[in-house]
Amino acid sequence: MSQSYNRGLIEDFSRWREFEAGMWAWIFHKFTGWVLIGYLFTHIAVLSTAIPAADGATMMFQGSQTDVFTGTIVSLEGLLLVRILEVGLLAVAVFHMLNGTRLLLVDLGVGLEAQDKSFYASLILTGAITVASVPTFIAGAF
Amino acid sequence: MSTQIPKQTDESSDTDAEAEAPSKGDERRDEKRRRAAEDRARRQAEEAEKAAADEETVELKVFRYDPEIEGKQEPRFDTFHVPFTKGMTVLDALMYSRDTYDSSLTFRHSCRQAVCGSDAMFVNGGQKLACKTQISDLEEPIRVEPLPHAEVRKDLVVDLEHFYDQMEAVEPYFQTNEYPDGELEEQRQTRENREKIKMSTRCIWCSACMSSCNIAAGDNEYLGPAAINKAYRFAMDEREGEDMKQKRLEIIEQEHGVWRCQTQFSCTEVCPKDIPLTEHIQELKREAVKNNLKFW
Numbered sequence: 503m504s505q506s507y508n509r510g511l512i513e514d515f516s517r518w519r520e521f522e523a524g525m526w527a528w529i530f531h532k533f534t535g536w537v538l539i540g541y542l543f544t545h546i547a548v549l550s551t552a553i554p555a556a557d558g559a560t561m562m563f564q565g566s567q568t569d570v571f572t573g574t575i576v577s578l579e580g581l582l583l584v585r586i587l588e589v590g591l592l593a594v595a596v597f598h599m600l601n602g603t604r605l606l607l608v609d610l611g612v613g614l615e616a617q618d619k620s621f622y623a624s625l626i627l628t629g630a631i632t633v634a635s636v637p638t639f640i641a642g643a644f
Numbered sequence: 645m646s647t648q649i650p651k652q653t654d655e656s657s658d659t660d661a662e663a664e665a666p667s668k669g670d671e672r673r674d675e676k677r678r679r680a681a682e683d684r685a686r687r688q689a690e691e692a693e694k695a696a697a698d699e700e701t702v703e704l705k706v707f708r709y710d711p712e713i714e715g716k717q718e719p720r721f722d723t724f725h726v727p728f729t730k731g732m733t734v735l736d737a738l739m740y741s742r743d744t745y746d747s748s749l750t751f752r753h754s755c756r757q758a759v760c761g762s763d764a765m766f767v768n769g770g771q772k773l774a775c776k777t778q779i780s781d782l783e784e785p786i787r788v789e790p791l792p793h794a795e796v797r798k799d800l801v802v803d804l805e806h807f808y809d810q811m812e813a814v815e816p817y818f819q820t821n822e823y824p825d826g827e828l829e830e831q832r833q834t835r836e837n838r839e840k841i842k843m844s845t846r847c848i849w850c851s852a853c854m855s856s857c858n859i860a861a862g863d864n865e866y867l868g869p870a871a872i873n874k875a876y877r878f879a880m881d882e883r884e885g886e887d888m889k890q891k892r893l894e895i896i897e898q899e900h901g902v903w904r905c906q907t908q909f910s911c912t913e914v915c916p917k918d919i920p921l922t923e924h925i926q927e928l929k930r931e932a933v934k935n936n937l938k939f940w
Contacts, residue, residue, distance in 0.1 A: 524909030524922075525858065608907045611930065614923045617909055 523618035527601055534598040541591055548574060588639045593632040600624035700728040703785035704737055706749065710798050722746070728779060734767055734788065735774035751800035758916055761848030764855070765800055766791055771852035773916035791855040807851045810868050814875040814895055822885045837882045844877040844924055846917040853911035853921055865900040869911035869921040872902055876924040879931070897932040
């Protein structure tokens with residue numbers, strides 16, 4: 503980026519007016535990729551509580567001593583925010599997988615003419631799977 | 645001679661008499677003439693107004709910028725109302741605006757038939773060739789801007805020097821070490837091979853693809869779709885021979901070559917000549933892999 507063009511004042515004028523499927527697929531793919539990397543760290547943090555738990559570490563949870571691992575997970579799952587974020591995580595992961603498959607096909611030179619349609623298909627499929635997952639994730643949260 | 649002179653004096657005496665004492669009749673005639681002229685002018689104005697009302701006009705918002713004139717250094721948009729005619733293109737409208745309203749409006753154009761590639765512009769948020777973009781296909785007001793991701797020289801003219809450098813970097817000309825025997829012998833290409841490179845030969849160097857490419861915008865060294873397509877055109881040409889193909893692949897598989905492409909398909913979408921640019925870049929990636937990975 504150090505050598506990017508300088509159009510100065512001109513860059514202030516509006517852009518992005520024309521919709522292009524491939525470009526949005528790229529943006530979403532980058533975005534979901536970064537979200538998944540971020541999630542990976544929290545995932546590791548939660549799972550690593552299994553190490554002290556294996557040595558018999560306990561914590562107070564709902565009035566009784568539970569091992570740290572179970573306590574952490576159950577208390578996290580008790581938070582409404584975490585439940586909602588899980589739905590988002592699923593959506594992000596599903597889109598990243600489907601669009602990744604699409605990019606794989608593009609790299610293999612398969613269906614290049616249908617690249618926009620496959621992007622829409624992965625969006626719709628992501629939406630459907632996310633909606634279908636809502637009862638499972640949100641059940642009993644409210 | 646003798647007959648002419650008295651006549652002249654006669655005439656002059658006549659006009660003199662008129663000048664001295666214009667008759668009532670003459671005055672009335674003058675008045676009448678003046679009123680007739682006024683009437684005619686009024687009628688013409690009315691007709692012009694009616695014609696203007698009947699006439700369909702298109703609203704054009706054109707980017708203006710001139711670094712050399714103090715009052716124009718701040719980019720602005722000028723609005724032009726251009727009478728619409730059937731089949732009018734964006735270029736036609738721009739030329740009308742320039743010829744009718746503002747002769748300082750600057751843009752490149754030459755052939756007006758999508759062959760020279762001079763008039764790639766950013767029309768309503770997309771890279772278009774102005775001469776093949778129909779006004780009737782666009783939403784009003786039509787916004788005309790210079791190509792993004794290039795420096796603006798003046799109004800709609802951008803600096804294409806970098807684009808040409810990238811094009812030259814892939815050596816966009818036929819080279820071969822294998823010459824036919826006879827001096828006058830032709831270097832024939834098979835029909836299949838011609839068919840394979842046919843689309844890639846259609847490039848007119850308009851730089852619409854380069855301007856639409858997000859990667860090229862962020863990475864100045866990236867060859868860009870047009871240059872890679874040019875490389876494809878010659879790398880896939882069987883007449884160039886194996887060692888020349890090797891040389892061409894070495895150019896395009898560098899760090900800022902084909903591997904920078906992220907398959908956004910922006911270039912393919914904007915190409916006015918419908919060249920499947922992304923497909924060509926992907927094919928060259930595969931060629932490069934095949935070239936470098938050998939398991940046998």
